[in-house]
Each structure stands twice: as C-alpha cells, then as structure tokens.
Amino acid sequence: MKIRAFQSNDEEAVVALWQACGLTRPWNDPRADIARKLTEQPELFLVGTVGAELVATAMVGFDGHRGWVYYLAVSPKHRKQSFGRALMQQAEHLLMERGCPKVNLAVRSSNSEVIEFYRQLGYVQDEVVSMGKRLIHDQTPNPSINTDAAR
Template structure:
C-alpha cells in the first residue's frame, strides 16, 4: 500500500469508494467536493493505493489557525489493515510541516465506529457545538 496525492484520473474510483464507505449524502455532490478541493491545497488530498486500486482517501485542509480532516475512507474489504491510520498520519505530517497546531474533524452523530477509531488514535471529543450554513447548494 502506498499513499500519494490525488490525481484527477482517480475521481471515479474515489467517488465509488466514498459511496461504498457511506460518506456521500444527497445534499453533497462528491464531484463538486473534489473540484473544490483541487482549487485549495490539492496536495492535502491523499489516496491510498494497493495493486493500482484506490483503497483509501483522506482530505486535509489548513486555514492558518487549525487543520481539518475530511473524507477519511477505507474500502470496506480493506478495513482493519492500518490504511486509515496511515492516511491520518500522512495528513497530520503534512499539516505539521505547515505549522498547524491542532487538527479538527467531524464525525456524524451516529458514527460510533468512526468515533472509536479516532479515540484509538488519541483524538478526543471537544465540548463544542458544530454549526453549518450552506452557501452553495449542490442539489
């Protein structure tokens, strides 16, 4: 398994993976999310590849105050192989190189498996409310 930057030729494999991993929602167009990411810090959009197949993804971002982790996904038939851990570590390494002091991420309220995964990596629930407001509708 190797981790490398996303390439436009990975688009279909990545969207298929995100759908298989349950990350997509009707109100978020994954193709638009990819297009948007490629305009801002595309070097923080990573894929894990095994035997020329995309088996994992992670999308990072840094706004000068804190980093963010999005779209961490591992193919269901490749889970528990260390791919997710390796992707998180790769994003953390790149954010540290940018001087990022803290990394945040969001997990859906029903994401107990994801919460357990992140807790195992040393992440803790911050006692904050996460708010959102859609500026550009995708649907």
C-alpha cells in the first residue's frame, strides 16, 4: 500500500470507503467533513492506495497540545494486511515531527474489534469521559449513507 495525502479527485472513493466501513452517520455529512479537513492541515488527511484503488484513510490533526486520528478505515476486502497499522504508524510519525506528545482517538464502545486493534498498537483506554456539542448541524444529503448507528 502506498500512503499519500488526499487529493480532490479522491472524494467519491473516500466516501464510498467510509460507507463500506460503517463510519458514516446521518448527523455527519462526510463531504462536509472532508471539506472542513481540507481547510486545516490537509497534508494530514492520508489515503492508502493499492495500484489505482483507494483502500484506506486516516484523518489526522494536531492542535498544538494533542494529536487526533479520525476516519481510520481499511476496505473490508483489504483487511488483515497491516494497512491500518501502516496508516497509524505514518500518522504517529507525522505527529511526532510536529512535536505532538500524545495522540487521542475515539472508538465507539461497542466496536470491540477496533478497540482490540488499537490495544495491539499500544493504545490504552484513558480514564476520561468524552463529551461533545454540535455547533453546526449537518444534514446528510445522501439517503444511502449508513443510518443504522445508535445515536
């Protein structure tokens, strides 16, 4: 797998990958999330390709205090080939280059397979409560986007 920065012509493949991986939610328009990321540290929006096929993503950010990883996704047919591990290693490398002391990520508590993936990479559960507040309410324009998640 080759890892590179997102390019504008990747958008449809990225959204399709996120849908295939069950990452999209009706309250988060994936196209709006992509557009927002491209305004801040676009070089930290990573995609993985095998030949011409986009097979993986990781949206990385650093706010000067902590690094974050969102939208880590590997195509179901390309899993168990260490592509997720390679993306996380690249994300960590890019964050360390920026002087980032710690990386955080969020995983739905019901997603035990992904929690175990991160544990194997050395991540531990912090004793914190994650809280959020929507400031902008997205309306997903595409009804085919996965809406079966618990809210």
